[in-house]
Amino acid sequence: MAEEPTANDVPTKAAAQGPDKSFVLPMIERRRIEAEILKEVYDTLKESHGVETAKTTIAEAVRRSSKSQAKRFADEARAREGRTSMASFLALRPLWTMNGALEIEMVEETNSRLAYNVTRCRYAEMYRAMGLGEIGHLLSCQRDGTFCEGYDERLKLTRTQTLMQGASHCDFRYVYEKGEKAPER
Template sequence: MAEMSILARRRIEATFAKGVFAEMAREFGEAAAKRVLARAVIAMAKDAAREFAQAAPAGADLAHFRAIQSLWRAEDALTIEELPAKADEFHFNVTQCRYAEMYRDLGLGELGGILSCQRDAAFCEGYHPALALTRTQTLMEGASHCDFRYRWVGGAARPQGESGG
């Protein structure tokens, strides 16, 4: 049996989150509901990242991080333009995002950033302290593209999959 794609998983999560968010907003107010949802999603992203890092054959490094990006691209979920970068960097723009489209189609455009975009920096934190993300804009917020700029800063892990033991 094939494992479920991340896009399919996010659709299920979003459908569930929509109902939970609506109830939390009625009970505690929309601002509090957004804070709770954001904290939960960040914690989930960090936990998932730690699992990916632990499963990295040579340990968490930039080469492994680059390799697992294909999981988020499955089902043509992202149209990516890779950009030149140094050995300790990984840069790309997302020019089409089915995640953002899905959240809008589900009536969750306002929560898409919480449910999806904020995961990216949290994922870096959970994956390895040396992995840093800079992003100044997203399609979810109405920009022409998402600008992902990853850097491996310090830390003992190897950038770009250099061998080590």
């Protein structure tokens, strides 16, 4: 089994949080902090506007946040390498897996394809423990596809099931399409 990622395993600028630029806030901790706030927003919206409006609003806010975060990571990849690529995308993976947040079975990893199954997701476990099981898929799972949109439109994700919604595993299948350089956003 591979060792836990450290701050040296991820792009420092992309991962740095706070005044100490060598400090890396694991993504699962960031999501926990966000979820604590969004739980109150969700509950308030449910009371004032109903469940569907609350879910729609949370989904849209998280979608926008995901695309914005992805754009920042893409900008940093372009500054370092002149472009985004499957390699620059893969360099970000330790942020999401840090501290055992995900247990992954690798299926395929090439310059244009990445396929793996998540067999344990501590994000899903965390959301359920926080009483957010009904919107956990909005807080985390939907981010995966919209992250691709913000990072590089040539990066596509297909996923047919998630642990958060009761499946035995999450099936991530990424394809980095060939073609023109993605436009900078």
